[in-house]
Structure formats: C-alpha cells, structure tokens
Amino acid sequence: MSATPMTAGGPQASGAQARTAKKRPGGGVKTFPLMAPSVGLLLIWMIVPLAMTLYFAFRRYNLLNPMIHGWAGINNFKYLIEDPALLHSLVVSVIIVVGVIAITIVLGSILAAVFNMPFFGQGVARVLMISPFFVMPTVSALVWKNLLLDPVDGLLAAIFRMVGLRPIAWFSVFPLGSIMVILCWEWLPYAFLILFTALQSMDEEQLEAARLDGATAVDIFINIQLPHMARAISVTIMIEMIFLLSVFAEIYVTTAGGPGYATTNLTFLIYQRALLAFNVGGASAAGVIAIILANIVSFFLTKNVGKRLEV
Amino acid sequence: MSYGIAKKGHPVAGTIAWLTALVMFFPIAWMLLASFKTEVQAVQTPPLVIFKPTLINYRDIFAEADYLHFAWNSVAISVGSTILTLIVGVPAAFAMAFYPTKSTRGILLWMLSTKMLPAVGVLVPIYLLCRDLGLLDSLTALIVINMLSNLPIAVWMLFTFFRDLPKDIIEASRIDGANLRQVLVHVLLPLVMPGIASTALLGIILCWNEAFWSLNLTAHNAAPLTAFIASFSAPQGLFWAKLSAASVLAIAPILIFGWISQKQLVSGLTFGAVK
The missing domain is CATH 1.20.5 (Single alpha-helices involved in coiled-coils or other helix-helix interfaces)
Structure with missing residues (x-):
C-alpha cells in the first residue's frame, strides 16, 4: 500500500533532517510560530473540556436546581454503575459497534474484490456505491424511517401489502436492528471505498500469475487479496469504531432511544442525562466512561497509524 | 485467456x-x-413509479424563506470553519513536513489522538461554556467547534501532501534569496494547491454533515440543514415530498463534492494509512 513512500521516504526524510540540522546554527528556520496556533488550539480544545468534565463528574450539579451543589465524591459514578441503564447502554453500544463493523467489513472486502475486476460502467457503479456515505445522517435516518420503513406509508409496507403480508413496524419490533440497517447503509460505502483503494494499489501481475496457475476468484480473494487488505481492514475497523461509538443523530431522529431503553447507546444516555434531565454531574461521570472507552480504541489506532508514519 | x-x-x-x-x-x-411527487402521491399505495413530476415542493421550499436561512447557516459554518482550519493548519503542516524535528512524529500522533476524543464526553462542558458565553444557537460556536474537530484531519492530510513534494525546491529558492514567507506564498502554495483544495473539500463535507453539535447547540438562529432536516421527524405521512425535496437540495452539493474527491478522501479519512 505504501510501497512508494516506504522506499523513497527513508533517504528523503533523513536528508531533510540533515538539512535542518545544518541550517539551525545559521539561525535558519524557526518553525515554532508556524506550529504554535495549531498545537495551542488543540491543546486548549483537549484539556479545558476534559478538565471540566472530570471536575463536574465529582460535583453535585443540576441545572434546574441550584440548591444542589457541592462535592459528590464518587457518588455520581456509584449511582451510574448501579443504574441498569448504564450497563444496558453499554451493551447497545457494543452491539451497534460490533454488528455494523462485522457486516460492513465482510461485505466491504468482498465488494472491493468484485469491483476490482473490470466490468462495464465500473466508474459509475462505484460512484453510486459510495454515495450513501456523503448523505447527512439526519437525511439518511429520515429517508429510512419515513419513506422506506414506515409501517403505514413506507415503501416496504406497500410491498408487503401487495404480496399479502402484514406490514411490520420495524422501529417498534426491531428497533436496534432497524438502526443498524441505517448505519450499515451509511458505513458500507466507507469500508468499501477504503478497501477498494487498498486493492487498487496491488500489483496486477501477482493476480495474473495466480490466475494462470488456475486459481479461482475465491482462492485469489482469500489467499492474496485479503492478506493484502489486512492493514486497511484494521484501520477501517478502528476508525469505524470511533465513529460508531458516538452514533447520535440516527437515534435522535428515529427512535429517540426507545422503545424503553432499547436503542439508547452510551452517547444517547449522556445526552438524555445532560440536556433532558439536566443532571450535569451524572452526565459528566458517564462522559468520563465514554472517554476512557474511546481512549482504549484510540490507543491501538494511534499505534497502528504511527507504525507506518514516515516523518 | x-x-x-x-x-x-x-x-x-x-x-x-x-x-x-x-x-x-x-x-x-x-x-x-x-421530491417530484405531490404530498398525496408520495404516500400512495401501490407506490408510484411513473407519474407527472411536479416542482411544487421545490417551489414551496424556496418560497418559505426558512430553507434559505438554514442553507445559509450550513454554508457559513462549513466555509467559515474550513477557511479557519486551513489558516491554522497549513503553516503547521508545512513546518512539520519540511522541517521535521524529533518531536514532529509525536505531535502528529497526538493531534490524531485528539480527534479520537468522543464529542459526547465533552458535551456538558461545551454546552455550559457556550451558555455562559452567550454562544448557544450562534454560528460562532459551531464554526469554532467544527474547526477544532477537523483541524487534526486537515493537518494530517496537508502534511501528507507537503511531505511528498520535492524538498529541493525550497533550498533553491532560499539560495536565490527568498525569505520563508516568499517561499511559502510564491513557490509552495501553487504546488500544493491541489492538496489544499482536497483538504478544503473534505473539511466542507465533514462540516456540512456534522449533526451532533448542530442538534445540541442550536435551536433556530444558527441551525444548519442537518438540524433543519431533523425537524421533519414529525408524525407519519406529513410533508414527505417536502422532506424529500429539502433533503435532495441538502445533500446534492456534498454528493458531488464527494464524487470528485473520492481518491483524496481515502488518505484523509484514514490519516494517510491507506492511499
């Protein structure tokens, strides 16, 4: 995948280093003023809200009731952990993340291999294929909820009636499944696009040789293409994980977390606690948990990306 | 064979x-x-595939000044925050690509890790800060937040572009007596314009489709299209044709941007890990 920069990167990078070193005594280039705005802003963006979340997580603080104040100790965390809603929301989050990733990666890698073969109108088909990724989440959620899945007027309901079946109220009967369908529709194009790009960088001759040796498309996929995509797959998994952990708009627009807590993931739970129940302390405690979870993922992602980073 | x-x-x-x-x-x-059906046709069973198209929904949407208000907010937020991102990000990416130091690698990875911070983890403090600063439902807040959350991606993408440029060109111009600013503006900028353009495109796409902060920090004044569309989440069968028309208009520009820039998007969306 990064064959070209890998070979060219080494000498180039060290050359740049040598030049910098050579220049520095001559009062050459001061990069600090160039870096400072970015680094400074991101530092503030990272530290200030984080510190505030941590602080609030140990406070008794309700926006509606100023009489509640003072330190809460670890009570916010204690209530949170005793609250069945937290565990449930974590389970919902995990189901969404694991389910959507599994589906999009499996279908995405197969489709990448299919699209990698030449066929008529490949460019147009690819454009249609990746389109859902660029649709804003509120639009995708509403198109699915209303136009397609609505139990009375939706397209699927109409088709069901035409073939003599009773329409299903998808968002009441399979709330989590319905949301996952929307998410897969949004994220399959992403997985596909990344994996397809990874496949494109592959040496055609290797595939030719395999084909001449009588390998079938399936053999080639499993033994050559899949290993080639391994790194792209791991990066896709981690980036999808980051985004899927914080799914919000799709739930907000379709089920608002319900029925009951059926589709309340951790993100939605925090939103409910903070902006609907105005419980700042409790929401912040849940926020701390979300940050810890995301950090575990981000640790691996950063490591993975860092391994390939040539400076 | x-x-x-x-x-x-x-x-x-x-x-x-x-x-x-x-x-x-x-x-x-x-x-x-x-979006080309009447409201009655839109909910008809069996579903209509062939019908006489009408532009009434589009006309209605434009007739209501509100749509343009939300569309303008989306444009202002995406363009504003993308320009700010570039102003802040380009110099940093340039410095790291052309004058890497021992800490460059660490800084890049740290920037990547700030992107991993889940928005919801800081929802409460950001909401309270905006409330106390009078920035709830204001374009300023959304522009700044979008800019900060896209800055790491932009720096990474720009860094990748800058890094792959021939470094000697800078040497040559500096020997010719150009100062750093002149090198940046007259020599490098034209060279990296394609990179900057695709970074800007990705920034606009991400801002345009951003929903979490838009839904939580705006009501009406600063609400972009993502929030406006969410308000159609009303009872069934109401205004579906209008919802469709509004949605088509909302996603069309971004869809086209996405088609144009799909190649560069991959390197941007994977932090240069896949290209």
Missing part, C-alpha cells in the same frame, strides 16, 4: 457489482423521485 477477461470485462462480477450499487443507491433515488 485471463488477458482476454481483463479486456472484455467480467460479466459475473459486473452483474453483482451493479446490483449492489443500485441497491445502495436506491434510497437516494427513491427520495429523489418522491
């Missing part, structure tokens, strides 16, 4: 690929179709 296949195309693969592509695109196509 296999050469022949490569020339002629692969019928089985082609069929599967086209079927999948059409299924994936169908919801968008169906929405496009619905």
